[in-house]
Amino acid sequence: DAEITQSPRHKITETGRQVTLACHQTWNHNNMFWYRQDLGHGLRLIHYSYGVQDTNKGEVSDGYSVSRSNTEDLPLTLESAASSQTSVYFCASSEGVLSTDTQYFGPGTRLTVL
Amino acid sequence: GQNIDQPTEMTATEGAIVQINCTYQTSGFNGLFWYQQHAGEAPTFLSYNVLDGLEEKGRFSSFLSRSKGYSYLLLKELQMKDSASYLCAVRDPTGGSYIPTFGRGTSLIVHP
16 A cells, blocks of 8 residues: 655754654655644644655745655755754645645654754 | 634534634635644545535535635544544645645544
């Protein structure tokens, strides 16, 4: 069965370190997204990609970067982790962006920055 | 800009009916989604509305009024497993993006 996975599921790091969160989908979807979820804020879009070599900034992109070298993967990098980036991170994918195209979410990564 | 409002928390009794409201103010509109998210898990798709009216799927129904910027999710015959957060998300194509924007979610607690 097709799925979307994230790794690691839990990560503790220190302020200033570079951290990369992995996202892998086997749906063969063109579109992939990264969100963070914090109490009181809901899901906020960080970056997204409509296909290989395409990346775009979302609502809260400062301090984050992504790259899309193949269809299956969209790794999220925190260049220099900050305590404000402690959050739960969800990756999602969708086939297209029109009509009823829904997003399928990964299980999430809980990141703690000390 | 976009503004999506949902109640923060609701409680209901097992076997009852509950209605979770979502109001939105957006420049444009191209669909409204409802997702369910259990604690510590990923959001999962429940329903999609793009035209006015009611969409029914088993115990869950979703209603949309575009003129009022209003939707609700109706859960019937509540079960304990329905305790979860319910996320409303609106797609606004203004500016060229078709990515839905999420509300803050409504935490539903179902008690015996």
